[in-house]
Amino acid sequence: MPRFSRAVALFGALLLVQPVYAQRLRLTADAWPPFTDATLVNGGLATDIVTTALARAGYASDFEQVPWARALKGVGDGRYDVLINAWYDEARTQLGEFSAEYLLNRVRFIKRREDPIEFENLAQLHEAPIAVVRGYAYSAAFDADTQLQKIPVHNFAMAVRMLAAERVRLTVEDEYVARFYLARESARVRNAVEFLPRPLSENSLHILVSLKNPEHAQIVAGFDREIARMKADGSYARLMKQHGM
Structure with missing residues (x-):
């Protein structure tokens, strides 16, 4: 096989094994150890659970830690796609779509x-x-x-x-x-x-996905699905244990 053809074949094989992400999500939260804190392993317990579930659902993500008021406003404005650690509040449904419960406080x-x-x-x-x-x-x-x-x-x-x-x-x-x-x-x-x-x-803990993101319902559905699968396959319990819970 010519060298160029081998290179093309190798590149094609790599594409098959690399994850294909639907979009790269901008995640945010305030500092709230042990749930969310940039100084903790993988950003804390909630950050680790959320990013793992989203990755399994096909979404890469970046995390920015900001004060709570800025995080909530940023989700409403569409600056951020996902607020990691939200308690349910009816008023917040005007800003984003809630996932199902993934932790209980x-x-x-x-x-x-x-x-x-x-x-x-x-x-x-x-x-x-x-x-x-x-x-x-x-x-x-x-x-x-x-x-x-x-x-x-x-x-x-x-x-x-x-x-x-x-x-x-x-x-x-x-x-x-x-x-x-x-x-x-x-x-x-x-x-x-x-x-x-x-x-x-x-209080049940949820992610809140910005309504400004046109795929908010799809993101929530994928997250909920993967949280259920993580609980079934034991990976959720392993994350809890890794974070001392």
């Missing part, structure tokens, strides 16, 4: 191990000082309950250390976020606390 109370405190309803906790991160929203009922003794702090690390030191009786945080930060605390703090069984609230 559970906001849970954390107490000292020896403390017998229980949680079935918020009224039970009115006498218990609770460390909360200033500016956070936890649930509509919790945020609106003025009888709760909320002690504002700068971050979860401060809250859980106050809990371990018996300066408050509870703190509250998304379970995955809490586990991420607890793994970085001292053994003294980590071993002193535990989650209460009942969650305060649950």
Whole structure:
């Protein structure tokens, strides 16, 4: 075979084995470890799950980390194709199309191990000082309950250390976020606390695909399909494990 013909044949063979991407998607999110953070392995748990599912659906992607308000506006304007970490909100359906749930955020109370405190309803906790991160929203009922003794702090690390030191009786945080930060605390703090069984609230996590992208419905359908397949073939569970979940 002439040299030129061999080169053409080789190039054709390479095309057959290389993935053919429908389009290159622009992904965005704010910094929210362990879900999305450019300093973490593969951009964090949510970023890894989303980019893997999209790649399996035939979409290459690039990720840009920006503040939340800019990310949401960028999806609405069409600057970004996909917001990685969105809770469902009716108003946001004017900006993009939601996928099905791919992760579940559970906001849970954390107490000292020896403390017998229980949680079935918020009224039970009115006498218990609770460390909360200033500016956070936890649930509509919790945020609106003025009888709760909320002690504002700068971050979860401060809250859980106050809990371990018996300066408050509870703190509250998304379970995955809490586990991420607890793994970085001292053994003294980590071993002193535990989650209460009942969650305060649950929020499903979705991608939000910009309505400015003419293939938004197709992107969502492909993503949902591949998430289901990843759960069936074990690759979803492997990603969770790789990220310490």
